[in-house]
Amino acid sequence: MAIAWALRPRRWALWLLLLVSCARAFYIPGYSIKSYRDEEPIPLLVNKIFSDHTQLQYAYFDLPFVCPPSGEKHGGSPFGSGQSVSLNLGEVLRGDRIMTSDFELLMGKDVQCQALCTQEVGRQDVKRARQLIKQGYVAEWIADNLPGATSFVTVDRSRKYYATGFKLGYQDFSPADGKPRYFINNHFTIVIRWRKAPGKAGDDGGKAVVGFEVYPKSIAASEHESKGCPKNPHDDHLGLELNLPFDMAKLREKYPSSSYIPEEDDDLDDGATLKIPYTYSVFFQEENNVEWSNRWDLYFSNQEEGSMTHWLAILNSLTISGVLGVTVLVIWSRTVQGDIKGRGDGAMEDGKLKRSSRTKLPNKEGLLDQSAADVERDGDLSSDDEAGEDMTGWKLLHGDVFRVPAYSGLLAPLVGSGMQLLFMAAGLLLLSCLGVLNPSFRGGFVSVGMGLFVFAGLFSGYFSGRLYKTFGGVNWRKNTIITALFFPGLTFCLVFILNLFVWAQASSTAIPFGTLVGLLALWLLIQVPLVYVGSWFGFVRATAWEHPTKTNSIPRQIPPQPWYLRDTYGAVLTGLVPFAVLFIELLFVFKNLWQDKSGYYYVFGFLSVVCTILIVTVSEVTIIATYSQLCAENYHWWWHSFLTGGSSAFWVFAYCIWYHFFKLHVTGFVSSLFFFSYSFLACAVYGLLTGTVGFLTAYAFVRRMYRYVDLKKPYPPTYLPFLALEPLLTSTVRSKWTDVD
Structure with a gap:
């Protein structure tokens, strides 16, 4: 036995030498000298x-x-x-x-x-x-x-x-x-x-x-x-x-x-x-x-000469991201202290809110009488006839905030596809920063990206299946098929139709038919099974995400919303902030992709920093928008958070249109069709990715926030800034509701 223990270090040394010899044989493009x-x-x-x-x-x-x-x-x-x-x-x-x-x-x-x-x-x-x-x-x-x-x-x-x-x-x-x-x-x-x-x-x-x-x-x-x-x-x-x-x-x-x-x-x-x-x-x-x-x-x-502009892009991104936090902190320093001292207006027991008095609930036709208000309030908030204090803002939504959203069968596959794209993008940026994907590895960025996308089908299926289970879905195989075929299928159809126009021009830009068949096989024979495996783990083996409050059987009535909190206007406006973080770096990306097609984008360090700040900014904007919506007593935050996160894709596509007419000077119908089609596809990928980030950020925030709906417990310091916005938003919504009545 002692001899065996003495020989074990030598075995490990032999294994280490073997690994070193294998590492020498491993080829990283750009590092093997001929x-x-x-x-x-x-x-x-x-x-x-x-x-x-x-x-x-x-x-x-x-x-x-x-x-x-x-x-x-x-x-x-x-x-x-x-x-x-x-x-x-x-x-x-x-x-x-x-x-x-x-x-x-x-x-x-x-x-x-x-x-x-x-x-x-x-x-x-x-x-x-x-x-x-x-x-x-x-x-x-x-x-x-x-x-x-x-x-x-x-x-x-x-x-x-x-x-x-x-x-x-x-x-x-x-x-x-x-x-x-x-x-x-x-x-x-x-x-x-x-x-x-x-x-x-x-x-x-x-x-x-x-x-x-x-x-x-x-x-x-x-x-x-x-x-x-x-x-x-x-x-x-x-x-x-x-x-x-x-x-x-x-x-x-x-x-x-x-x-x-x-x-x-x-x-x-x-x-x-x-x-x-x-x-x-x-x-x-x-x-x-x-x-x-x-x-x-x-x-x-030429790209190195623009390093100062890259630093300005990073400074611009940090400024915008910091202003969001500083603004909230300034509001908190003036108003939240008094709000914390005056807390204690309700408590949660077993997911039900106690109240000490009954208040009237207004609706679109006018004020309800006292008895009708009592019945509706009890039906919305608790089956018990216990007394509690008057509640306003997001606290009123504890029984509806986790209500299953409309078209949940589409939201789950979209979030799953977004996680797939997020994994692919993170992997590409990491490998590029490490130097594995370098210009001497011609075509490596697209090849590795395609491999990461196919492998990330596991993540796509897992998150889609688990979110579908959380929404109460039962037909997980149908959800798996939608997740595996929806986004890749639309992408493949768009590329195929566009390829017909390029084929007619006898251009090498056209994807050969054999390559299309190979991509189709890669999709159906490898990615789809991986999505199925991930979905099986997410739905069958994993448990649904638990919510801190119970959902009432009767949904609350949502008061009239301010124009800036409506889905269309709010999402479009909030998308301007992430776009402002990204648009300077877009100048270099667009120049490399559409103008200097022979060039090689090689400043992935700057791009990684900007993308990280972009993700943080999207998370901040989505949390603030979601909190504003909840304070307006609107519990339809699921789709709104997804659209808020991905709304900057609208502005990126608008920037593509401007770039085409004022920078590219591209001639010919096919070239313009090629530009707009691939720009739309890129913006769809970007919107799906950032929309998923926004949704998951808002979901995590709402779950954590309603854990502290028992107002006798102290809030974590990270949530105090958002509580500062509640009195302002609640008073605005109440005043508008009174005006309507």
Whole structure:
């Protein structure tokens, strides 16, 4: 026995070493360095083209005017050019279409000029190229997992930064007639920046890529020599204009009776073609000022310049959130002290309120007589004929505050779906702040988010099932089906319908049919069973949430409500406060999503802080709104708290509309439809998430508040500010009720 105990620490040591060895084998994207030896091939992959002026993207090799893949193998690769690279779910959904190319890059070997191909295009292809250049499309290539970039320097030339992609061409104007002319970039100067690889690989001669730059240029076909390359590609040359004049002789032969003189953009086919020679140069430059771990920093220079604005956003959020608390504390310091000293006007025994006198209850027709008021009061508050003191405000609702709300069968699934989204959002922010989700993990944010959403079906089913049980529901399987199919089903239908429009444009933004089938299988075969398991635990195994007071059989009559406490007006107005917390950070999120689609949002630390303050603000606003409603003797707080929490989504969508018309300048019906559809979906997700936060906060607050409805017991300090609002709100409601009568 003693020997066994002596060997146990060694066993634990062996297990620890095994875990360490496994940890070394674990790959976190962005932290595994790829080193290259001299003349070792560096694969260059082509991806897609995109524009800031439209939401439609296209695969690079789908363009009719670029060099098609030859299918040849380069650098010992087992795959020929044109081979599709396996993509994760996030890459497919963001429109990536990555393929191998015919470019040959050998580490450390400069190439002055290398002919790629000469592409012969017709009139329709020329027209297509002109249209894409006019819309500002840029191409994205990838080398060593770095996107090819166009480099820029600041005005004072003190800093350098990258913009992902390079332009397909450029637009100029004719000096003679002022008409626009379009030139295509057909020569590419590729600059690979490298440094000695860290660690043992660097000692063995390995080099790490720390920069990938592409400098496009337009060179006329007449400037090229017989071998396909211009004499000196880096000198000034005439540009290759996308201009294909009509052959009038052929048109006269084809249309002998026509005297029409065609324009450049006409669709007449006269068989004319334009030859576009493509060439490239490769240069390697040593760069010791950039560490491999910091090689993405140049892509984020513009975002770092806005760090002051991020801090202002956080300061704005803290100010708004703090004002809510300070305002309540100021009211409490002036009024609540006297309210506490005068307490003792009632007590609870077994969920029934004792009263010492009977008071009249007004209704919409007028004041009831004394005996009728006594009967209604006794029926509402207690079956006993005991005496008690006069009660006002939220204390009168102790027998109705937990009455099951209308459409509770819909509220429970919505809250469950909100918890699912809340878990997904928290997981994404946490992994992003830890650096697991970084730009080198292309498409990782969407892929991991989809995985977290599917796994969070357990939470969705649990909270939905338990809340459904609390509402007194019995058919939990029906509730499970609604929870599992309602929100994901509506989302899938919207995406599918929108995808039909994008498919018609032959855009890579369209989700492939196979991916749609995979998403459908992921939803029905994995998420739905997880929701079922969670719902079974929430309804069958877990107990319903207990309420501190009993519900009367006869509901109370609700007095007329002030306009600011009505569901529509109140919810819309209260949504302004959370929106004010969020709107500054929305500038950066929208710019990244809709304008700089090649950029990478990388300030998740700021975003996490703003989101945390947002959740606190939503909780504060919902508690204050719920307490105001209860003081107005309105016990329909269930849906009101949910709408109050999610009402800021209305203002976010209004901001999307403003952003579309004044910032984006997007052209085309499909692009606008794409923008508004996905904006609506994002706002629905945001509203569902914040609405769930508001509902759960209000539910916890109301349950805890009515635990202390026995006024002889001291209130916790956290509830004193809300008690301060009661005399003000109650007097307002009573005065309005008297005016109505």
